[in-house]
Amino acid sequence: xxxxxxxxxxxxxxxxxxxxxxxxxxxxxxxxxxxxxxxxxxxxxxxxxxxxxxxxxxxxxxxxxxxxxxxxxxxxxxxxxxxxxxxxxxxxxxxxxxxxxxxxxxxxxxxxxxxxxxxxxxxxxxxxxxxxxxxxxxxxxxxxxxxxxxxxxxxxxxxxxxxxxxxxxxxxxxxxxxxxxxxxxxxxxxxxxxxxxxxxxxxxxxxxxxxxxxxxxxxxxxxxxxxxxxxxxxxxxxxxxxxxxxxxxxxxxxxxxxxxxxxxxxxxxxxxxxxxxxxxxxxxxxxxxxxxxxxx
Amino acid sequence: xxxxxxxxxxxxxxxxxxxxxxxxxxxxxxxxxxxxxxxxxxxxxxxxxxxxxxxxxxxxxxxxxxxxxxxxxxxxxxxxxxxxxxxxxxxxxxxxxxxxxxxxxxxxxxxxxxxxxxxxxxxxxxxxxxxxxxxxxxxxxxxxxxxxxxxxxxxxxxxxxxxxxxxxxxxxxxxxxxxxxxxxxxxxxxxxxxxxxxxxxxxxxxxxxxxxxxxxxxxxxxxxxxxxxxxxxxxxxxxxxxxxxxxxxxxxxxxxxxxxxxxxxxxxxxxxxxx
Amino acid sequence: xxxxxxxxxxxxxxxxxxxxxxxxxxxxxxxxxxxxxxxxxxxxxxxxxxxxxxxxxxxxxxxxxxxxxxxxxxxxxxxxxxxxxxxxxxxxxxxxxxxxxxxxxxxxxxxxxxxxxxxxxxxxxxxxxxxxxxxxxxxxxxxxxxxxxxxxxxxxxxxxxxxxxxxxxxxxxxxxxxxxxxxxxxxxxxxxxxxxxxxxxxxxxxxxxxxxxxxxxxxxxxxxxxxxxxxxxxxxxxxxxxxxxxxxxxxxxxxxxxxxxxxxxxxxxxxxxxxxxxxxxxxxxxxxxx
Numbered sequence: 001x002x003x004x005x006x007x008x009x010x011x012x013x014x015x016x017x018x019x020x021x022x023x024x025x026x027x028x029x030x031x032x033x034x035x036x037x038x039x040x041x042x043x044x045x046x047x048x049x050x051x052x053x054x055x056x057x058x059x060x061x062x063x064x065x066x067x068x069x070x071x072x073x074x075x076x077x078x079x080x081x082x083x084x085x086x087x088x089x090x091x092x093x094x095x096x097x098x099x100x101x102x103x104x105x106x107x108x109x110x111x112x113x114x115x116x117x118x119x120x121x122x123x124x125x126x127x128x129x130x131x132x133x134x135x136x137x138x139x140x141x142x143x144x145x146x147x148x149x150x151x152x153x154x155x156x157x158x159x160x161x162x163x164x165x166x167x168x169x170x171x172x173x174x175x176x177x178x179x180x181x182x183x184x185x186x187x188x189x190x191x192x193x194x195x196x197x198x199x200x201x202x203x204x205x206x207x208x209x210x211x212x213x214x215x216x217x218x219x220x221x222x223x224x225x226x227x228x229x230x231x232x233x234x235x236x237x238x239x240x241x242x243x244x245x246x247x248x249x250x251x252x253x254x255x256x257x258x259x260x261x262x263x264x265x266x267x268x269x270x271x272x273x274x275x276x277x278x279x280x281x282x283x284x285x286x287x288x289x290x291x292x293x294x295x296x
Numbered sequence: 297x298x299x300x301x302x303x304x305x306x307x308x309x310x311x312x313x314x315x316x317x318x319x320x321x322x323x324x325x326x327x328x329x330x331x332x333x334x335x336x337x338x339x340x341x342x343x344x345x346x347x348x349x350x351x352x353x354x355x356x357x358x359x360x361x362x363x364x365x366x367x368x369x370x371x372x373x374x375x376x377x378x379x380x381x382x383x384x385x386x387x388x389x390x391x392x393x394x395x396x397x398x399x400x401x402x403x404x405x406x407x408x409x410x411x412x413x414x415x416x417x418x419x420x421x422x423x424x425x426x427x428x429x430x431x432x433x434x435x436x437x438x439x440x441x442x443x444x445x446x447x448x449x450x451x452x453x454x455x456x457x458x459x460x461x462x463x464x465x466x467x468x469x470x471x472x473x474x475x476x477x478x479x480x481x482x483x484x485x486x487x488x489x490x491x492x493x494x495x496x497x498x499x500x501x502x503x504x505x506x507x508x509x510x511x512x513x514x515x516x517x518x519x520x521x522x523x524x525x526x527x528x529x530x531x532x533x534x535x536x537x538x539x540x541x542x543x544x545x546x547x548x549x550x551x552x553x554x555x556x557x558x559x560x561x562x563x564x565x566x567x568x569x570x571x
Numbered sequence: 572x573x574x575x576x577x578x579x580x581x582x583x584x585x586x587x588x589x590x591x592x593x594x595x596x597x598x599x600x601x602x603x604x605x606x607x608x609x610x611x612x613x614x615x616x617x618x619x620x621x622x623x624x625x626x627x628x629x630x631x632x633x634x635x636x637x638x639x640x641x642x643x644x645x646x647x648x649x650x651x652x653x654x655x656x657x658x659x660x661x662x663x664x665x666x667x668x669x670x671x672x673x674x675x676x677x678x679x680x681x682x683x684x685x686x687x688x689x690x691x692x693x694x695x696x697x698x699x700x701x702x703x704x705x706x707x708x709x710x711x712x713x714x715x716x717x718x719x720x721x722x723x724x725x726x727x728x729x730x731x732x733x734x735x736x737x738x739x740x741x742x743x744x745x746x747x748x749x750x751x752x753x754x755x756x757x758x759x760x761x762x763x764x765x766x767x768x769x770x771x772x773x774x775x776x777x778x779x780x781x782x783x784x785x786x787x788x789x790x791x792x793x794x795x796x797x798x799x800x801x802x803x804x805x806x807x808x809x810x811x812x813x814x815x816x817x818x819x820x821x822x823x824x825x826x827x828x829x830x831x832x833x834x835x836x837x838x839x840x841x842x843x844x845x846x847x848x849x850x851x852x853x854x855x856x857x858x859x860x861x
Contacts, residue, residue: 188340191339193544215473216546218546219546221548256475257549260503261507262503263502263506268508271475272475352761383757383761389754391758396772404762405763408764454758458762
């Protein structure tokens, strides 16, 4: 069994001042092994996105964020954020966001942004080398006119093209882990399907581990090897994709799967929006425990 | 044959800005039967939002006519014509005025169209809220404290207050969580049957279409690509574009996956027997 | 429970705004200054030691004396108590500010609402007119108007009002343009509501935070503007006590009779500061409300 690149243990998070805190995460544990595609799926407000941002070390600097537990990545402890994880961003760990067009800087051409990415983590690389690598990276995501794309600003490209550029940039430094937060949700369904397939194939080929954050169980089923279902700051079910979709065990997962409209028809079942059952203890499918002596 | 409640007759819509002319709708003719839930499906740039705006009278077609109960709708609509075509919007956060109470928002159509006597309107508001599954004391509350699903129910109650014949549903559940979406879709379905409403349901989500619509019309770049009964289209989509759209839907069951594979392959679906 | 048809101020949002306001010591300090000044001005007849010094004649035995036992802040060249005249000056300034804003605000708000919502030619004509007024420096415009008219209190207020409404038109125009994009405006339109309803019952309530904030800030600025006109001899005429005139008159006797100008100047500073702090506090409070 390969080692975990990311191992989160008993992660708790509260927002607010010392006087009034509201707890957002109540002890999340999850891990992603090298080359593995893991999904964290939940509805809005479940805490899935803050988990991703904590793993990137993006929230910890705020005085209103109180995180405890452990986030082990690439041999370091990132629970308190800090320069160690900052140095690895865009380099050892990369992130893709929901809306690619606004995630790219509107004031710089793609070419310049690519150079910055390739130089991240203090690497020295000549302009010519950077451009050559940028072109190669864009070719890999099937962008037709490489020179034109590099000389464009983000707003001059379509949403689908920007998503491809984002994927190419994220993978340019061959990170060990890619965190994709609702990738392509802002795009049309056909474009979303294409970019997800592209991201799947490319990370597969490179052996990049992926943590996919999504509210869309269909996307998760298509993309991930293993799934964590999160509900109101707690993991409620954990299993391989096959286990979870064939045999959902937790009441919340079952409700979600039943509530999703299906192209095969079948009407909509009568389900509550909330239920005490949804808070019942976590269910872990066979062979899917958290690793014991972890050393990410 | 009965007159369709709504008929688009050779509608064309061209937008021009800075010397560029963009054709949003190109020679679209389409009828909507009374009591059906007719889904308009397409991706961005398909013209589906333009159809909604034309039907609501927010813009005028460049060519062609819109007939409501057989009568062409004029550019300047009467009160009665406005009242009979209502809208439920996509974004529940912005659809309610944050500085007016829920009750005031639902009551507005009653006052505008002088529905019922003034003294009874308070009861009518409470009855409308009850009909969409909200408590009567919601009337005095501000929309600020409400969830997305609750807000969307209020918006539906406001549309119902007009006692309309046709409701344009513009992606009414795409901003909602799955469990909330299921409840709102159920509510919409129940209301259509109870009030004999006709829905023009704008969406990009084909699974939602399958679960709530009776007819579906697929649009691509301003043109009507395919129209027909929902079961027929999902059983055997004729156009390549419809097949491509259904083929791109992320699915969660094996049954769906089989249907999708069959549609991608171009053969009639096998999973449809179950529906 | 309130009538379903009546607009409500949201409870949760409202208390959040109140908490944000009183959580800021500067805002609370500003409110204290404003309350004290308004109370003194309102009760001027009772709280001032020499209310009859409002007129042209004071205590000729004590002309031009510095701060002391009887006259805490000193007297002016006519032997009138400076403290008394400052408090009455506040009263006049506040009345002017209220009158100016009570006229300028509705005009500007209506122009802004109509231009912002209607768009097209209405927008073009109204906002170009507004721009013309905004292009002229306010004091110059007021001086020009006062040059044509008698320098009376009434005309002073007229001049200030004429140059004040365009700021409200511009502000509310921008707010309206943004609000008109909101779904609730579209909803009111599709329901069939009248333009008047949409402007005054739907959009205007969402402009109140901006209007209230600006009005509070403006009380200080109107007082400053009125004082500037008086300083230039274009405003209130003697013997009516006016803070700007007092600074101007006293300036001739600087630095020997320093109290003549200093106290009225500090008085202007205080009232402008107080209203500014309140205005800033309100803006932050409304932002916290979201």
